[in-house]
Amino acid sequence: MTTFTDQLYQNGGAPVNGMFTNGKAFFVDPYRGGDSNRGEQTYHPKKSVKSALSAARAGYNDVIYLASHTNTLATTADYLTSTLLWNKDSTHLIGIDSGNHAFQRSTIRPNQTATAASVAPLVNISANNCRFENISFINDLNAAAAVGAVYLSGDRNYFKNCHLGGNAGGTTADVGTQYSLYMYGAQENTFESCTIGIDTVSRSTQRYEIYFNKDASSNGTARNVFKNCIIYTYATSTAMTWITYAASAVDRFNLFQNCIFINTGTSALASGFSISATGSPAGVLILKGCSLVGATASEASPSGALYYDAATSCREVVTAVA
Numbered sequence: 001m002t003t004f005t006d007q008l009y010q011n012g013g014a015p016v017n018g019m020f021t022n023g024k025a026f027f028v029d030p031y032r033g034g035d036s037n038r039g040e041q042t043y044h045p046k047k048s049v050k051s052a053l054s055a056a057r058a059g060y061n062d063v064i065y066l067a068s069h070t071n072t073l074a075t076t077a078d079y080l081t082s083t084l085l086w087n088k089d090s091t092h093l094i095g096i097d098s099g100n101h102a103f104q105r106s107t108i109r110p111n112q113t114a115t116a117a118s119v120a121p122l123v124n125i126s127a128n129n130c131r132f133e134n135i136s137f138i139n140d141l142n143a144a145a146a147v148g149a150v151y152l153s154g155d156r157n158y159f160k161n162c163h164l165g166g167n168a169g170g171t172t173a174d175v176g177t178q179y180s181l182y183m184y185g186a187q188e189n190t191f192e193s194c195t196i197g198i199d200t201v202s203r204s205t206q207r208y209e210i211y212f213n214k215d216a217s218s219n220g221t222a223r224n225v226f227k228n229c230i231i232y233t234y235a236t237s238t239a240m241t242w243i244t245y246a247a248s249a250v251d252r253f254n255l256f257q258n259c260i261f262i263n264t265g266t267s268a269l270a271s272g273f274s275i276s277a278t279g280s281p282a283g284v285l286i287l288k289g290c291s292l293v294g295a296t297a298s299e300a301s302p303s304g305a306l307y308y309d310a311a312t313s314c315r316e317v318v319t320a321v322a
Contacts, residue, residue, distance in 0.1 A: 185215025
């Protein structure tokens with residue numbers, strides 16, 4: 001056990017007050033850091049998450065800590081000019097911030113000078129067994145080609161207290177394929193106390209906040225669990241949904257437990273969920289203890305693949321926007 005001037009470390013470099021790990025810890029400070037630094041001490045941080053990820057080792061449970069400063073994006077955000085490719089298994093990203101539920105100040109966003117297609121998506125997670133905590137992934141580049149916040153094809157990842165938001169920049173990015181979270185054959189991931197979606201920009205052309213699809217090998221999205229999450233949108237078209245399933249996109253089940261789905265836009269959603277129950281595999285969506293606010297119906301045309309409990313204490317609530 002060794003004492004440094006910044007904080008106490010143990011077990012080969014893991015901060016006592018951080019995530020316990022048998023790997024290395026890297027520190028990122030977009031405001032005061034430099035990518036020429038090794039980033040292994042808080043007083044010599046790296047400037048970008050990409051540089052820290054490049055130094056991290058796949059499979060060793062290395063942890064990257066992203067620090068925030070004040071409440072101003074200019075001094076706290078890690079601005080990307082190209083997609084962050086999170087492709088190292090068992091490598092974790094933890095935000096150092098207040099731990100609030102939305103727009104956390106440990107944030108990853110596109111540089112406003114970036115080419116739109118280069119940040120489509122903002123973050124692409126193909127790695128497995130990674131943990132993301134207290135981070136906001138917000139694609140606020142107002143361009144039609146800047147599609148997507150988080151594209152997830154990896155398995156067994158854990159997201160806690162993260163905000164995933166696509167089309168946060170303006171109405172130019174309001175295109176039909178826009179999304180906050182795209183699940184591409186992703187399996188056995190957990191989202192806990194996360195916020196997914198954006199309600200500061202209206203959705204008139206966009207069709208979903210979360211999209212489920214099978215991968216190139218026809219593996220369906222399966223066994224993902226969302227616990228205590230908020231999924232919200234601001235619809236100005238009845239065709240918008242919270243979640244859309246493509247045909248043959250889902251295998252087994254996806255579970256939303258104690259989640260609330262909110263639409264505070266000027267148009268009630270005709271269907272909160274658009275589920276294709278055709279093809280094989282054809283899994284189910286389960287809502288347990290969830291509430292739906294701002295939709296005319298959970299499904300305008302029942303798919304037979306949506307299940308929810310009807311207990312008085314945790315029933316589905318469908319309320320149209322006036």
